[in-house]
Amino acid sequence: MKNDDLPDKPLSDDPEENLRMENELLRLKLKAELGAESHHISNIDPGIENEFLKNVLAFEQNFSNAKEASVYDLVGKPSFKKADELTDAQVEAALAEIIDLLTANNIKVYFGDADEYNGRTKYLFITEELFDHETTFMPIPGMTTCFDYEEFHPNHKKDIENRAMEFLSEWFKKSLNEKSWELANEFILPDRQILSKATVAAQLSRVFDSYTAFKNEKYKIIDIGYQLNDDTGIGHAEGGVRYDGVLENGEIVTFGGPFKLYMTYEGGWWCIFHIVFPGFEYF
Secondary structure: OHHHOOOOOOOOHHHHHHHHHHHHHHHHHHHHHHHOOOOOOOOOOHHHHHHHHHHHHHHHHHHHHOOOEEEHHHHOOOOOOOHOOHHHHHHHHHHHHHHHHHOOOOOEEEOOOOOOOHHHHHHHHHHHHHOOEEEEEOOOOOOEEEEEEHHHOHHHHHHHHHHHHHHHHHOOOOOOOOOOOEEEEEEEOOOOOOEEEEHHHHHHHHHHHOOOEEEEEEEEEEEEEEEEEEEEEEEEEEEEEEEEEOOOOEEEEEEEEEEEEEEEOOOOOEEEEEEEEOOOOOO
16 A cells, blocks of 8 residues: 555545544554554644654655665766866855755755865765765655765764763763763773773762752863774873862862863764763762
8 A cells, every 4th residue: 555545535524633534544554564653642733743654654665665776876867077177166066066966856965064074075975975875765755865974984083072072061061871872881990990881870970969060160172082993993082171069058169170081982983981080080
């Protein structure tokens, strides 16, 4: 059964009730044809839910039947000039045309910070790498297929910096916990003792519980380094930090000094496996 197998005639004289009944049929189709569970949310507009369910059904049907194809094939095998045949000005114009073509086919490419990569780098990536990339994701009207440049070319320095900034932000909000993705599943201490993420999270919680707030924070990352070995690696972010901890009685305790966050790279993700930070000690 396909989308157009749904009844053409209204199921009810009430338009809203008709939508609700059609939504129930769509949920049954998802489960019967694809084994997908879709639960009704009572406070959602039935029209919005209807559009959502149709998009999900179209995506699942396309994905289940999809065969691998190159992005170049999916966008109609357009003609284009190689980057080394174009001046910088011509590259910018050609890039705009290529991006418009991708957009018309519901494909978007993310390049991180807007100014981090120039037009030639973007054009080279799309025409010489992404076009050759094999994918089972087929363009579907109303849905966008997204590709991230940094999944093909990881920016490890930026990723380590982001992880450090996330840690600092969560520290000052006192919200680091066992669910924090910044933290590794295991922590390694200088004496080679291994602590679980749960243990370290509990120690962080005890520190946070000692203060009502952290205020007047100042920090600066001064060095980032890493070493890679195939698909794994180790890295660090270090700098200086100063902040005030507010005790329950209103007293202020000032912390300051160098910090260093040791990180490991596994499965395409940098996470922190050892913490040196003013105001924190393993215990």
